[in-house]
Amino acid sequence: xxxxxxxxxxxxxxxxxxxxxxxxxxxxxxxxxxxxxxxxxxxxxxxxxxxxxxxxxxxxxxxxxxxxxxxxxxxxxxxxxxxxxxxxxxxxxxxxxxxxxxxxxxxxxxxxxxxxxxxxxxxxxxxxxxxxxxxxxxxxxxxxxxxxxxxxxxxxxxxxxxxxxxxxxxxxxxxxxxxxxxxxxxxxxxxxxxxxxxxxxxxxxxxxxxxxxxxxxxxxxxxxxxxxxxxxxxxxxxxxxxxxxxxxxxxxxxxxxxxxxxxxxxxxxxxxxxxxxxxxxxxxxxxxxxxxx
Amino acid sequence: xxxxxxxxxxxxxxxxxxxxxxxxxxxxxxxxxxxxxxxxxxxxxxxxxxxxxxxxxxxxxxxxxxxxxxxxxxxxxxxxxxxxxxxxxxxxxxxxxxxxxxxxxxxxxxxxxxxxxxxxxxxxxxxxxxxxxxxxxxxxxxxxxxxxxxxxxxxxxxxxxxxxxxxxxxxxxxxxxxxxxxxxxxxxxxxxxxxxxxxxxxxxxxxxxxxxxxxxxxxxxxxxxxxxxxxxxxxxxxxxxxxxxxxxxxxxxxxxxxxxxxxxxxxxxxxxxxxxxxxxxxxxxxxxxxxxxxxxxxxxxx
Numbered sequence: 001x002x003x004x005x006x007x008x009x010x011x012x013x014x015x016x017x018x019x020x021x022x023x024x025x026x027x028x029x030x031x032x033x034x035x036x037x038x039x040x041x042x043x044x045x046x047x048x049x050x051x052x053x054x055x056x057x058x059x060x061x062x063x064x065x066x067x068x069x070x071x072x073x074x075x076x077x078x079x080x081x082x083x084x085x086x087x088x089x090x091x092x093x094x095x096x097x098x099x100x101x102x103x104x105x106x107x108x109x110x111x112x113x114x115x116x117x118x119x120x121x122x123x124x125x126x127x128x129x130x131x132x133x134x135x136x137x138x139x140x141x142x143x144x145x146x147x148x149x150x151x152x153x154x155x156x157x158x159x160x161x162x163x164x165x166x167x168x169x170x171x172x173x174x175x176x177x178x179x180x181x182x183x184x185x186x187x188x189x190x191x192x193x194x195x196x197x198x199x200x201x202x203x204x205x206x207x208x209x210x211x212x213x214x215x216x217x218x219x220x221x222x223x224x225x226x227x228x229x230x231x232x233x234x235x236x237x238x239x240x241x242x243x244x245x246x247x248x249x250x251x252x253x254x255x256x257x258x259x260x261x262x263x264x265x266x267x268x269x270x271x272x273x274x275x276x277x278x279x280x281x282x283x284x285x286x287x288x289x290x291x292x293x
Numbered sequence: 294x295x296x297x298x299x300x301x302x303x304x305x306x307x308x309x310x311x312x313x314x315x316x317x318x319x320x321x322x323x324x325x326x327x328x329x330x331x332x333x334x335x336x337x338x339x340x341x342x343x344x345x346x347x348x349x350x351x352x353x354x355x356x357x358x359x360x361x362x363x364x365x366x367x368x369x370x371x372x373x374x375x376x377x378x379x380x381x382x383x384x385x386x387x388x389x390x391x392x393x394x395x396x397x398x399x400x401x402x403x404x405x406x407x408x409x410x411x412x413x414x415x416x417x418x419x420x421x422x423x424x425x426x427x428x429x430x431x432x433x434x435x436x437x438x439x440x441x442x443x444x445x446x447x448x449x450x451x452x453x454x455x456x457x458x459x460x461x462x463x464x465x466x467x468x469x470x471x472x473x474x475x476x477x478x479x480x481x482x483x484x485x486x487x488x489x490x491x492x493x494x495x496x497x498x499x500x501x502x503x504x505x506x507x508x509x510x511x512x513x514x515x516x517x518x519x520x521x522x523x524x525x526x527x528x529x530x531x532x533x534x535x536x537x538x539x540x541x542x543x544x545x546x547x548x549x550x551x552x553x554x555x556x557x558x559x560x561x562x563x564x565x566x567x568x569x570x571x572x573x574x575x576x577x578x579x580x581x582x583x584x585x586x587x588x589x590x591x592x593x594x595x
Contacts, residue, residue, distance in 0.1 A: 049586055224588035247585060 010038045010185070012047060012209055013192035015054030016202015021210075022046050029185065032096055040185045043210035045218045048177065051206035052224050055148045055175040058203030063145045063173035071120030073199045074171055078113035080198040084190065088159060091186040095158055108260060109163040115265055116167040123172070123267045131278070138281040143274035145173035146251065147226035150219040152212050154231040157259060158184035162191060162207075164259040165231055168269035170204055174227075177206045179219070185209045212237060220244035220252070227251040227273050297488065297524065302445045305484050306519075308476035308512055317507040320548045330543070331581050334574050337542045338365060339373040340560045342400055342531065344568050345380060345595075346407075346499065355384045357595050359391035366575045366592065369582065375571065376560035377430060381406070382423040389427040400430035400465070404455060407469070407498035409434035413451065420458045431455070432465040432495060435482065437472045445485055452489035465493035465531055470509045471501045479509055483516035493529035499566060504534025507548065514552040527556070533566025539577040542570060 011018040023044035029037045041047075062070075081088070085106060092102035128142040149169045154161030158181055169176045180188030192207045208215070212232070220228055220241040225248075230241055233256050245252045253272050257264045325333055343362045345354060355378075362375045377398035380388050388399045401423035405411035411419075420431055433455050439447045456464050466486040470479050486494050494513055497504035510532045517528045530549070536542055542565060549557050557563050572594075576587040 052586065218586070221584075222586040222588075223591065224586065248588065 008038070010040050010189045010209070012041050012043055013189070013196070013205070013207040014047065014051045014203075015057070015206065016196065018192070018196075019047075022050070031094060037094060038186065040209045043179075043208040043215065045215065047208055047210075048215055048218050048222075051177040051208060052148060052150075052222055054203040054206055055177050056224055058201055059145075059147055059175045062170070062175055062201060062204045065173075067121035067124065067173075070171065070173065071117045074113055074117035074120060074167065076198040077195060077200065078110050078117065080194045081113065081191070082110050084194060087190060088187060091190060092158060095184045095186055105157065105160045105260065109160050112160070112163055112265055113167055116171040116270070119168075119267050119270060120171045123270050126267060127271055127274070127276075133280075136283055138283045139278065140281075141276050141278040143172070143271060144277050146273050146275050147174060148224060149174045149176045149273050150222070150225045150228045151176050151178040152216060152219060152228075152230045152232065152237075153178055153180050153188070154255075154259065155181045155183050155212070157181065158187040159191065160259045161231060162188055164264060164269075165229055165255070166205055168265075169229070169273050170200075172270040172273050174273050175204045175206075177219075177225070178208065179212055179215055180207055180209045182209075182211055216241060217244060220250070221247055223248045225250055227253070229253050229255060229272070231255045299488050300484065302449075302481055302485050303443070305477075305481045308480050310476055310508070313476060313508045313511055317511055317548070320507065320544050320551070323544065323547050325543050325547075327581070331578060333543050333546055334539055334578050334581075335373055336546065336558065337539065337565065337574050338571065339376060340564050341375040341571050341574075342377045342379045342533070342564050342566045343375045343571060344378070344499070344533070344566055346402060350381060350384060352384070352387045354595065355380055355387045356391045359388050359397075361571075361593055361595060362397050363392065363395040365571060366579070369575070369578060372575075372578075376564055379432065379566060382419055382426070382428070385423050385426040385428045398429040399427065400432055401426075401428035402432045402434075402467075402498075404433040404451075406432070406434050406467075407500040409436050410438075413454065416451070416455065417458055420455055424458065424460060424462050428462055430463045430465060430493075431459050432467055434467045434469060434498060435486070437469055440473070440478070440482060440485075445481070448482075449485050449489045452486055452491060456490035463492040463529075464490065465495045465529070466491040467495045467498055467533075469498055469501065470496045470505075471503045476508065476512050479512045480516055483513050484520070487516070487520045487526075487528050491528065493531050493564070495531040495533055495566065497532075497534040497566075499534030502535070505532035505536055505566075507544070510545065511548060511552065514549065518553055521553075527562060529562045529564065530557070531564040531566055536565055536567055537569045537573060539570075539574045542574065 011020050021041040021043045025042035026039040027042050029040050031037050088106050089102045093099055131139040133139040151165045153165050188207050195205050216237045221244040227250055238254055242252050345358050362378050365372050374397050377400045378388050379400040382401050385401045403420040403423050404416035435448050468482045483494050549563055572592045579587050
């Protein structure tokens, strides 16, 4: 007797758990021939709200982790991702790209995680500074995570765009809520399984699937989201995001690059979701002597 | 006046735990939205006993909480105040002075809260001190050790004694249901307290987990209902500890309405003992008003 294949249920990822959308809605994902590949959760604004709560709860302890440790965890994601190579290649190709393209996309994704793992405990030295001031203060500036970041991942790729948007945000000690590509959502769900098995605390990355047209207004208006990264070029959605963001003055960044390129990475992506804190520390400065620090 | 016949508490009703849990899960399926939700949330706010019961409490902390009690979120016009503030006896005077003319009651825990492990005389003095300082309500704890030993008369007499000391202050009796282990015991403790003169029965101190749960609260509400049928006397209910979000608070209101009816749906007869619930309710109200999900960054913490 022929065996029935056990098909995977593609669910969303909130606070380290894999719930279905609370709305019970889904959309079918079709391959080129029109066959259904999977039913994908159509996340609602309540799923988004729950994800923000999870991200906020995780934010304090994630940003308090030693930067070096965050680097180890990012490296661990890369390791776990590498171990699932065949599964990702299969999902990438079934969504319509060639094996060669899939291989390239997968390899760059792993390398990108390793790249940002290295930055975790280094960008602070590059972007922090000791500032000359005229009073007797030791004055220094350091970057600090902005908090919870909402990410609309690129719609035109399944894995590389997702990884490129998430990695710099969490490397900088932020937590995030991500809306995966509507067109190519398969890898996002599998990637959240990778995250779940790689020491990333629950809630640091939350991944939803669904429509950006439905959720972008909530991403941009939520008072507890501190910054928003929009990957894409839909002019209406960008304008709406920028307008809504004024409610709580959240930062909005629009990325629209080819993530396969080598220069689509860098510490400045980490800095987008950072705030600069400057400290004025009084020091003794008697009789014109120099600073003693 | 009819003589109140005191029943034999060792023979009090037993509880069908499965039935209680089933009933509670039904309450949680109610969907309360829009205007109904806003009205419910305002009612919740008005039923809160805003509480600080920590070893590190200071006059400053209590004053700050009293201000919050009267000014929950001033940019939202027309909000009610909370029902009362709940503090330790030493802070009653501070709270009373800080609240001034505001129509907010001061509740004081007493009788060696939270353990209740002190001689009767100490408990009496503790209560007297709070009442003399102007407490409008007294939250006493029962002696759980004696209760679990089966010493029901001891528990009964203690409650009756404290009730006498309270004078005009309303008496809430805390069972610490998390230590009573069974719902049968919760039912029994409810009956003892009501017959001994409690004005309110209250689930927990908030110091141990589990604190208030829906099943425990339902058992107590049903005890109140049965007592009312027997005697015609209304008793108040106060779940305390562990109710920290609006949705759950609304489900509690549904439970009160469907068990006791509208007469209990006001802060004379129903209270929430909570410290973080108020902010969650305020955030939900602001969400309904502005249409935008809120952040705790914009609400005062204490």
